[in-house]
Amino acid sequence: EFRRVLFRSTLGTNGNSCNTCHPRGSGINGKKASFTIMGKKQSTIEDAVNFCIKNALQGKPLKKDSEKMKDLVSYLKTLTGKKH
Numbered sequence: 001e002f003r004r005v006l007f008r009s010t011l012g013t014n015g016n017s018c019n020t021c022h023p024r025g026s027g028i029n030g031k032k033a034s035f036t037i038m039g040k041k042q043s044t045i046e047d048a049v050n051f052c053i054k055n056a057l058q059g060k061p062l063k064k065d066s067e068k069m070k071d072l073v074s075y076l077k078t079l080t081g082k083k084h
Contacts, residue, residue, distance in 0.1 A: 003075035006068065012057025018072075021056060029081030030073075045073050 008019040022028050034041060035048040038055065042048040049072055050061035062069040 003071045006072055007075055010057070011053050011062075012059025014058045016057050018052065018057075021052075025076075025079040026083050027081060028076055028079045030076035030079045032081075045076060049073065049076070 007025070008017050010017055030045060032045075034043050035045065036042070037048060037051050040051065042051050046062075046064045046069060049069065050064075053059045054061055062072075
């Protein structure tokens with residue numbers, strides 16, 4: 001499905017994807033209210049996505065109301081944080 005493909009797509013400049021650090025969504029609990037990534041608190045899931053895109057993937061943050069962001073967030077919200 002498209003949302004899973006987006007999770008595995010290169011969203012930055014270093015050739016990595018969300019799936020590189022979180023294989024099959026490992027360690028992501030999209031149902032949480034806030035997220036702490038690399039010691040930095042992110043108050044929304046969109047902020048967490050953009051933090052990872054900017055820092056881990058070395059890419060440009062997505063607009064919060066963009067279709068890519070909406071699709072990625074809808075996929076992340078299906079994840080439970082289980083390690084795979």
